[in-house]
Amino acid sequence: MASKQDQRYIQIAKACLKALNQAATNPADREKSIQDVYDAIDTAFNKQTAVLQRELQTANQALEQIRDNTVNLNDAQKIAADTVDSLTAIMPGKGLH
Numbered sequence: 001m002a003s004k005q006d007q008r009y010i011q012i013a014k015a016c017l018k019a020l021n022q023a024a025t026n027p028a029d030r031e032k033s034i035q036d037v038y039d040a041i042d043t044a045f046n047k048q049t050a051v052l053q054r055e056l057q058t059a060n061q062a063l064e065q066i067r068d069n070t071v072n073l074n075d076a077q078k079i080a081a082d083t084v085d086s087l088t089a090i091m092p093g094k095g096l097h
Contacts, residue, residue, distance in 0.1 A: 005049075009041070009045055012041060013037070013038065013041055016037045016041065017034060017037060020033045020034055020037055051088065055086075055087050055088065058083060058086060058087070059083055059087065062079050062080065062082075062083040065079055066079060066080065
């Protein structure tokens with residue numbers, strides 16, 4: 001079974017390909033257009049994954065710093081607040097686009 005991330009990718013790809021198939025009249029143009037769409041989707045998907053990886057690393061570092069008891073409560077709250085403010089991928093109202 002495909003992961004949720006894979007399912008989202010497949011849904012996006014199918015929608016793009018459906019639009020291309022409806023628009024393209026020349027089979028040679030359609031094949032090139034399909035490959036261009038796959039390439040564009042791959043690029044966008046990889047960029048989104050990179051954002052998620054960076055933000056996961058940022059959040060993990062903040063949690064480790066707090067976990068290791070190297071900071072007082074006020075500093076821990078500041079670290080947590082700064083980290084939450086820096087996240088874009090999971091915060092409502094903050095998009096990846």
